[in-house]
Amino acid sequence: METIKLDEFRARIKAQDVSDRSHAAFKCPMCKTVQSITSFARAGADTETAERQIGFSCIGRMTSAKSPRKEPDGDPCNWTLGGLFRLHEMEVIDDEGKAHPHFEVATPEEAQALEAALATTEGQS
Numbered sequence: 427m428e429t430i431k432l433d434e435f436r437a438r439i440k441a442q443d444v445s446d447r448s449h450a451a452f453k454c455p456m457c458k459t460v461q462s463i464t465s466f467a468r469a470g471a472d473t474e475t476a477e478r479q480i481g482f483s484c485i486g487r488m489t490s491a492k493s494p495r496k497e498p499d500g501d502p503c504n505w506t507l508g509g510l511f512r513l514h515e516m517e518v519i520d521d522e523g524k525a526h527p528h529f530e531v532a533t534p535e536e537a538q539a540l541e542a543a544l545a546t547t548e549g550q551s
C-alpha cells in the first residue's frame with residue numbers, strides 16, 4: 427500500500443491538468459473505474475453526495491452495480507472504503523498525521539480522457 431502526504435495528493439491532482447476540480451479523477455481499487463465528481467453528478471448524485479463519495483465509494487454504488495469481480499471487467503462495482511474489508515491501496519496523511527484511506531489518484535491521461543468522455547455526453551443525462 428502507498429502512503430502519501432496531503433501535499434503530494436494535491437500535487438497529483440494538479441498534475442492531472444483538468445479544467446476544473448470537479449474533473450479531478452480517482453480510480454476504484456477494485457474495479458479500476460476512473461471517476462470524478464462530474465461522473466457522480468451525471469449518475470444522479472447531488473453535490474453534497476458527490477463530494478462525500480468521490481475517492482471513497484465507487485461510482486457503481488450510484489448505479490446499483492454488482493460486487494467487485496475477481497478481475498476488473500471495465501464496469502463499476504459497489505465498493506466503498508467504509509466497508510469491513512480494508513483493501514485500499516492508498517492512504518493520504520493529513521496535516522495532523524492521520525491516515526485516510528482514499529482511492530488512487532488517476533494519471534493525467536486517465537483524468538483527461540474521463541473529462542473528454544463526459545464532455546461528449548453533456549446534456550444527454
Ligand SMILES: [Zn+2]
Pocket residue numbers: 454455456457458459484485486502503504505
Ligand atoms: Zn469499483
